Amino acid sequence: MRAVRRTLIHGAALGVALILAACGQEAPKPADKPAEKAAEAPKPPPKPEPLKVAFAYVGPVGDGGWTFAHDTGRKEAEKEFGDRIKTSFVENVPESADAERVIRDMASQGNKLIFGTTFGYMEPMLKVAAEFKDVKFEHATGYKSADNMRAYDVRAYEGAYVAGMIAGKMTKSNTLGFVASIPIPEVIRNINAFTLGAQSTNPKVKTKVVWVNKWFDPGKEAEAATALINGGADVLLQNTDSSAVLQTAEKMGKFAFGWDSDMTAYGPKAHLGSSIINWAPYYKKAIKEALEGSWKVETNWWGMKEGAIDVISLGEMVPAEVKKMAEDKKAEIKDGKFHIWSGPMVDNTGKEVLAKDAKGDDKFIAGIMFYVKGVEGKVPSGK
Amino acid sequence: MPRLEARPAPSPLMGYLAPVLALGLTVVFGTLLFLALGKSPVAGLRVFFVTPLETLRGWSEVGLKMVPLLLCALGLAICYRSNVWNIGAEGQFVVGGIAAGGVALLAGADAPRAYFVIVLAGGIVGGLAWAGVTAFLRDRFNANEILVSLMLTYVGGLLLIYLVNGPWKDPKGFNFPYSKTFDAAAMVPRLFPGTRLTWGIVLAVVVLAAVWLFLARSKAGFRLAVAGHAPLAARFAGFSAREGIWLSLLLCGALAGLAGALEVAGPLGQLTPQISPGYGFAAIIVAWLGRLHPGGCVFAAFVMALIYIGGELSQSRLGLPAAITGVFQGMLLLALLTADTFIHYRVRWR
Numbered sequence: 001m002r003a004v005r006r007t008l009i010h011g012a013a014l015g016v017a018l019i020l021a022a023c024g025q026e027a028p029k030p031a032d033k034p035a036e037k038a039a040e041a042p043k044p045p046p047k048p049e050p051l052k053v054a055f056a057y058v059g060p061v062g063d064g065g066w067t068f069a070h071d072t073g074r075k076e077a078e079k080e081f082g083d084r085i086k087t088s089f090v091e092n093v094p095e096s097a098d099a100e101r102v103i104r105d106m107a108s109q110g111n112k113l114i115f116g117t118t119f120g121y122m123e124p125m126l127k128v129a130a131e132f133k134d135v136k137f138e139h140a141t142g143y144k145s146a147d148n149m150r151a152y153d154v155r156a157y158e159g160a161y162v163a164g165m166i167a168g169k170m171t172k173s174n175t176l177g178f179v180a181s182i183p184i185p186e187v188i189r190n191i192n193a194f195t196l197g198a199q200s201t202n203p204k205v206k207t208k209v210v211w212v213n214k215w216f217d218p219g220k221e222a223e224a225a226t227a228l229i230n231g232g233a234d235v236l237l238q239n240t241d242s243s244a245v246l247q248t249a250e251k252m253g254k255f256a257f258g259w260d261s262d263m264t265a266y267g268p269k270a271h272l273g274s275s276i277i278n279w280a281p282y283y284k285k286a287i288k289e290a291l292e293g294s295w296k297v298e299t300n301w302w303g304m305k306e307g308a309i310d311v312i313s314l315g316e317m318v319p320a321e322v323k324k325m326a327e328d329k330k331a332e333i334k335d336g337k338f339h340i341w342s343g344p345m346v347d348n349t350g351k352e353v354l355a356k357d358a359k360g361d362d363k364f365i366a367g368i369m370f371y372v373k374g375v376e377g378k379v380p381s382g383k
Numbered sequence: 384m385p386r387l388e389a390r391p392a393p394s395p396l397m398g399y400l401a402p403v404l405a406l407g408l409t410v411v412f413g414t415l416l417f418l419a420l421g422k423s424p425v426a427g428l429r430v431f432f433v434t435p436l437e438t439l440r441g442w443s444e445v446g447l448k449m450v451p452l453l454l455c456a457l458g459l460a461i462c463y464r465s466n467v468w469n470i471g472a473e474g475q476f477v478v479g480g481i482a483a484g485g486v487a488l489l490a491g492a493d494a495p496r497a498y499f500v501i502v503l504a505g506g507i508v509g510g511l512a513w514a515g516v517t518a519f520l521r522d523r524f525n526a527n528e529i530l531v532s533l534m535l536t537y538v539g540g541l542l543l544i545y546l547v548n549g550p551w552k553d554p555k556g557f558n559f560p561y562s563k564t565f566d567a568a569a570m571v572p573r574l575f576p577g578t579r580l581t582w583g584i585v586l587a588v589v590v591l592a593a594v595w596l597f598l599a600r601s602k603a604g605f606r607l608a609v610a611g612h613a614p615l616a617a618r619f620a621g622f623s624a625r626e627g628i629w630l631s632l633l634l635c636g637a638l639a640g641l642a643g644a645l646e647v648a649g650p651l652g653q654l655t656p657q658i659s660p661g662y663g664f665a666a667i668i669v670a671w672l673g674r675l676h677p678g679g680c681v682f683a684a685f686v687m688a689l690i691y692i693g694g695e696l697s698q699s700r701l702g703l704p705a706a707i708t709g710v711f712q713g714m715l716l717l718a719l720l721t722a723d724t725f726i727h728y729r730v731r732w733r
Binding site for chain 1: 440444557561564579649695696
């Protein structure tokens with residue numbers, strides 16, 4: 001009988017191993033869509049070789065959020081340039097030593113323009129960029145560049161602000177919840193913008209934050225959302241990559257927003273609107289420059305003005321006057337009449353961060369490491 | 384109704400053939416999978432089993448991937464042979480990486496070239512200490528080592544997140560949760576210029592030989608094996624069960640910690656919130672696929688490394704989804720478990 005038990009233990013241990021190995025790769029997700037076919041039949045030779053463009057994604061293209069938005073941008077660029085370019089992607093590339101191999105492989109496969117779409121690829125991309133001088137590297141959300149590598153980002157906080165305005169009007173408990181990923185300025189300023197937007201329509205609002213330390217982890221995101229709702233939050237926003245927060249709000253009868261992509265379909269009753277990123281204009285610009293030879297190292301930080309950020313698909317439960325208010329604010333942000341980071345602004349310890357009439361410039365915005373008044377808690381390890 | 388009946392004497396030969404059989408079945412199912420996805424199975428299998436090995440760089444990447452899998456699997460094989468169910472090699476790997484990273488961060492620009500030796504030693508100590516916690520709790524309080532070692536894995540992961548977000552964060556890094564990049568002297572030297580493969584693989588081969596000798600030739604290894612196969616006999620012979628627990632867990636911790644050190648002081652070069660894509664867990668599969676035998680573990684680590692890399696390549700070359708890696712690993716395991724079941728049981732129709 002001992003042999004039987006041993007075998008059973010082996011079976012159980014192996015089963016656990018498989019599950020854990022799968023979790024380690026962060027493969028599982030509910031709403032995976034079939035990957036787009038990247039390899040097509042070879043074309044007749046006379047045309048010039050297409051520019052090969054590759055994308056490295058941190059999550060699956062079916063995450064319904066961040067990576068999905070990048071992939072939509074890739075497809076639109078493909079549509080725009082037709083057979084002048086040939087794109088491919090690798091999804092679920094962990095922010096570990098594997099990223100360097102994937103990116104180097106892209107370069108050695110003849111890709112001349114490579115996009116890395118998460119901040120964790122910064123060091124690996126720098127290493128590969130030093131080796132492949134004839135390849136152009138584009139790194140999303142980072143801060144380092146090289147002769148053939150530049151950084152790009154979007155002003156997602158503009159969308160967070162408008163979402164906050166709606167949240168301020170829709171909350172009954174005056175408590176908002178924010179599921180946050182990794183405590184870098186990008187995420188912290190979205191928490192702040194969301195809170196500032198909410199306070200502009202409802203001064204009593206406060207925001208609770210839960211950090212999950214991951215970009216894409218639907219399980220953890222849902223847990224964090226549940227914790228926030230149990231803590232009294234009735235409108236949620238997230239700076240993570242999946243639709244889990246919205247789905248949790250839907251299940252628990254609260255409100256939430258879509259982030260990065262239009263998430264209406266994931267929770268129609270809970271969905272107040274989606275703050276989306278449209279990467280297509282930037283990807284078209286970068287590819288055009290690479291095709292024309294005008295690509296140069298610069299930093300591009302695009303927002304509503306350039307059509308990179310928008311808040312769309314506002315839900316039916318949002319009253320018409322709130323919708324109008326959101327639209328008006330979007331227009332003001334677009335034409336530069338409204339600046340979110342305007343003094344007087346104090347952090348949540350009461351310290352003044354922007355004096356009266358002062359405006360935070362891009363350097364200020366890039367270095368935001370404090371919570372504004374109304375956000376509860378402390379920035380992890382923030383000074 | 385078919386019924387499973389234990390075989391009186393499972394065939395040892397089939398025991399060794401099962402992994403090969405499992406690999407064969409995986410290839411068959413893989414072929415069907417590629418057909419179902421509308422891809423040429425030849426091209427698909429080529430990407431998995433040939434393309435990664437076409438260049439020196441390809442071999443070096445497979446080797447780089449094999450080192451952590453092999454080291455963790457060797458440690459786990461020692462544990463499982465002695466009936467100690469450590470599934471926390473992942474945590475021991477991470478804490479080894481943390482300890483090594485801590486030593487590496489202290490290096491300074493004028494550290495001698497041999498400094499990396501201390502870094503590796505730090506990793507060994509870190510992994511050993513982490514496994515020691517499990518051993519202590521099991522030995523002192525009879526706490527279940529499966530649960531303790533697994534839970535400590537998450538504690539280790541959170542410790543890493545705390546450190547890179549807090550005290551070890553690069554002060555010039557805009558609060559990005561990364562440590563500084565290590566000084567050159569703290570890094571394990573490269574084996575071939577132009578590749579990422581380090582002397583770690585040579586070290587892994589040395590460790591492999593040592594573990595082999597330990598298990599096959601040493602008295603302590605023999606005692607572990609007896610304790611694993613027949614705990615009562617081991618007790619009757621006066622072998623200490625405590626020795627088995629401590630020895631196997633500490634060895635495994637040391638090896639997993641070394642693997643973590645080789646990773647952070649090798650391809651990574653800094654501490655990041657995630658230093659392992661799940662090597663410690665994947666190594667459980669490697670250990671079983673390798674029949675808990677050091678030589679078998681080499682074969683199994685090689686196959687697993689190929690599947691990892693082949694999965695990536697099948698995305699960029701064939702446009703297949705990333706889930707293909709998990710599907711292949713799953714097929715391999717399922718086939719192995721099925722084969723094992725039929726080695727230990729036969730089907731009776733009633």
